[in-house]
Amino acid sequence: MTTYSVRRGDTLSALAQRFNTSVSSLAKSNGISNPNLIYAGQQLRIPDGFDAPRASGGGRAASSYTVKSGDTLSGIAGRYGTSVGALATANNISNPNLIYAGQRLTIPGGGGASPTRPTPNQPPVGGVGGPKPPTGGSAGVTVQQLRAVMPNLSQATAEQYLPHLNRAMAEANITTPMRKAAFLAQLAHESGQLRYMEEIASGAAYEGRRDLGNTQPGDGVRYKGRGPIQLTGRANYRAAGQALGIDLEGNPQRAKDPDVAFRIAGWYWSSRNLNTYADAGNFREVTRRINGGYNGMADREMYYRRAQNVF
Structure with a gap:
């Protein structure tokens, strides 16, 4: 079973999508009673049989992406095989630590990049909202x-x-x-x-x-x-x-x-x-x-x- 170190800005639903599994499966594997509460540095066990996510159209990524609550620019860059700098340039983002739910991002390359599997046990990195909150969480409400x-x-x-x-x-x-x-x-x-x-x-x-x-x-x-x-x-x-x-x-x-x-x-x-x-x-x-x-x-x-x- 693979493990993954939660990064600031991660959500269980986004990780489930990234690893082609379900929120309930991740929650059950890790004894999580509240799937809306995970925290940076938490070690998650990824159920066996996961695979890298693929977009429709022969494995090609979409040319645009709508930011969801909990997303970070670095996380989106890793998902689509591009860089934070390239995403920031393509979307005129002056502060790469500031994106918000509902924002529409253009993915550089016109959809030519394929989402990639994140590397397990990556260290926490900066994300939406600046300094690390004391108990995890993400900006935004529904x-x-x-x-x-x-x-x-x-x-x-x-x-x-x-x-x-x-x-x-x-x-x-x-x-x-x-x-x-x-x-x-x-x-x-x-x-x-x-x-x-x-x-x-x-x-x-x-x-x-x-x-x-x-x-x-x-x-x-x-x-x-x-x-x-x-x-x-x-x-x-x-x-x-x-x-x-x-x-x-x-x-x-x-x-x-x-x-x-x-x-x-x-x-x-x-x-x-x-x-x-x-x-x-x-x-x-x-x-x-x-x-x-x-x-x-x-x-x-x-x-x-x-x-x-x-x-």
């Missing part, structure tokens, strides 16, 4: 999981938002069940289950708020709250824009667009070191650092419990 946390969110809206949400979670290294639960619970409360991407009030109440950087006439309305964790004030728009490489100070309306809004939420989460408190199960401190107090605590905790049941 539409079903998102709607289970936020039942008033429509299927269509969930599908529209999901690629942007997953990208943001990958950037912020929100990869473990505890981090996902805390993050989505806060988003659910702050945005009314992703219903509001812009503050309903005009923002005039923020006029002249120098603590928010609102020093020019009209800044209160111009830089009112936007996004699933509301970004408020000229200074915060400037800081988020600089971190994300987007001119939010000059174009504040972009902060409510899903492709930017979720990244802002991820930036805010990371800049306040909220993964640390989520890892510790300190949801109260997560709330304080987002809200400045504990407003709506009962509602936030309701979403948190719901998310914990999902993840």
Whole structure:
């Protein structure tokens, strides 16, 4: 029986596909009760009779691939017999450690490469979401999981938002069940289950708020709250824009667009070191650092419990 050392970003379903076996067979062979939970460095026994995966069309790989939750660029490169550099170049990826579920990748060579069997016992390598999470896991959620946390969110809206949400979670290294639960619970409360991407009030109440950087006439309305964790004030728009490489100070309306809004939420989460408190199960401190107090605590905790049941 061959063994394989789990790498960061691996999932049991992806490994089952890679070794032409089934998730249940892998789980049974390794005494895994929860097939959604494996961790980097874990030694898996591969059932006898596995073979290298083959694509349709005479063993030729497809010319494109849709990234799944848990994928890494290095894993995809190994699967299709190409290199991380070639994949990054073909898809204009500046940071090879950052890909997200739903992203469509072009495979170099127009589909001429064949997927290859991974080498057993490879050491862990970097993957989606930056530093290694403490208990394994991968960035991203499914539409079903998102709607289970936020039942008033429509299927269509969930599908529209999901690629942007997953990208943001990958950037912020929100990869473990505890981090996902805390993050989505806060988003659910702050945005009314992703219903509001812009503050309903005009923002005039923020006029002249120098603590928010609102020093020019009209800044209160111009830089009112936007996004699933509301970004408020000229200074915060400037800081988020600089971190994300987007001119939010000059174009504040972009902060409510899903492709930017979720990244802002991820930036805010990371800049306040909220993964640390989520890892510790300190949801109260997560709330304080987002809200400045504990407003709506009962509602936030309701979403948190719901998310914990999902993840």
